[in-house]
Amino acid sequence: MASLSFIIGIIGNVISLLVFTSPIGTFRRVVKKKSTENYKGIPYITTLLSTSLWSFYGILKPGGLLVLTVNGAGAFMQLIYVTLFLVYAPKEVKIRPCERDLEPMIKSMKLVAVLNVGLLGLVIALTMLVFHGSFRLTFVGILCAGLTIGMYASPLSAMRTVIKTKSVEYMPFLLSFFLFLNAGAWSVYAMLVKDYFIGVPNAIGFVLGSVQLILYAIYRKKSVSMEEESSASLVKRAVEMQAFEDGGMAGGPRNHSLSKGRSLPKPSISRQYSLQKIMKTISLDLQNWQQETKDTEKGVIDHYLH
Numbered sequence: 001m002a003s004l005s006f007i008i009g010i011i012g013n014v015i016s017l018l019v020f021t022s023p024i025g026t027f028r029r030v031v032k033k034k035s036t037e038n039y040k041g042i043p044y045i046t047t048l049l050s051t052s053l054w055s056f057y058g059i060l061k062p063g064g065l066l067v068l069t070v071n072g073a074g075a076f077m078q079l080i081y082v083t084l085f086l087v088y089a090p091k092e093v094k095i096r097p098c099e100r101d102l103e104p105m106i107k108s109m110k111l112v113a114v115l116n117v118g119l120l121g122l123v124i125a126l127t128m129l130v131f132h133g134s135f136r137l138t139f140v141g142i143l144c145a146g147l148t149i150g151m152y153a154s155p156l157s158a159m160r161t162v163i164k165t166k167s168v169e170y171m172p173f174l175l176s177f178f179l180f181l182n183a184g185a186w187s188v189y190a191m192l193v194k195d196y197f198i199g200v201p202n203a204i205g206f207v208l209g210s211v212q213l214i215l216y217a218i219y220r221k222k223s224v225s226m227e228e229e230s231s232a233s234l235v236k237r238a239v240e241m242q243a244f245e246d247g248g249m250a251g252g253p254r255n256h257s258l259s260k261g262r263s264l265p266k267p268s269i270s271r272q273y274s275l276q277k278i279m280k281t282i283s284l285d286l287q288n289w290q291q292e293t294k295d296t297e298k299g300v301i302d303h304y305l306h
Contacts, residue, residue, distance in 0.1 A: 005192035009066035012185035019178050020074045023081055030088050041085045041108045043154075048078035049115045050147040056124060057140045057197070066189075067198070082112060141197030152183065152205030159215055168219050176216065180209030 023044070030036050051074035058068030089105035123143060127136050158171045183205030190199030 005189060006066070008185060008189045008192060012182065012189050013066060013070040015178060015182045015185055016070045017073060019175075019182055020077045022175060022178070027081060027084050030084060034088055036085055036089050039085075041082065041089065042111070044078055044081040044085060045108070045111055045115055046147070047151070048075060048082055048112075049120060050144070050151060051075035051078055052116065052120050053123065053140065053144050053147065056127075057137070057144050060127075060137050060140060061195075063193070082116075086112070145197045145201045148201035149204055152179070152201065152208050155179075155208070155212060159212060162215050162219055166219050168216050171212065171216065173216055176209060176212040179205065180213060183209050 026039065030039065051071045054071035055068055055075055058064035058066075058071060061067060086105060086108055089108055123140065127140055131139050155171070155176070162168055162171050183202045186198055186202040187206050190196070190202060
């Protein structure tokens, strides 16, 4: 049984490392552009706190080598991400035409000081000075489990957006899939070693990851069909408008060439107004559809980044 738990723990280490390396592409772009742009530093700062606490938990726990190795590596990588974020964070961000958020880098540094230095140091000090024996592991384990549950619950907003918009565009499949595998592997590991602090949050994460994959399977085809329908509708309207314009342009000169007896009757005033009303409605529908699409995309992106 011990060997099986070790194998599952190794698998969990590999999957967790894949999850930890997922922001590398983002920070390549940050370094290349020398700016964090609109990226938020809070996810990396909180993940640094979580991995640091789990590393401390691995040190306290007898036989917690696998917990220590993966979270130690994760903490090191998150430290690199946070450092790069602080280096390339803009000194000011334009919120509105006449309003700016001054020194977001300073705000991020304060958050790092409070969470990754102050809170982490306080937890370590309380654990070593106030608690004794098994209470140390219990205290740190409860804190780690709470942070992990919060991490797995963070995609709930994205799931709500998927259901509302019926689109999976802003719920990355690979990230959801690897979080699902990660939670599953560590849940099995926790069952084998009988560690509830690892098992409970990862079991919750496994359930939430399963829900994400189910939503992806349901709405992936719907989002594709909706895209095709909207594209087809736009093309159809564009063709109709072009045909109407071509007909109007071609009809003008031809009317002059027709004889008086064969000339076509002019459309009635009501018909002219009717055509103008139709064209105006089509134009407004297109503008409204484009504006709704932009607003939805912006809202989903902001929701996801927060």
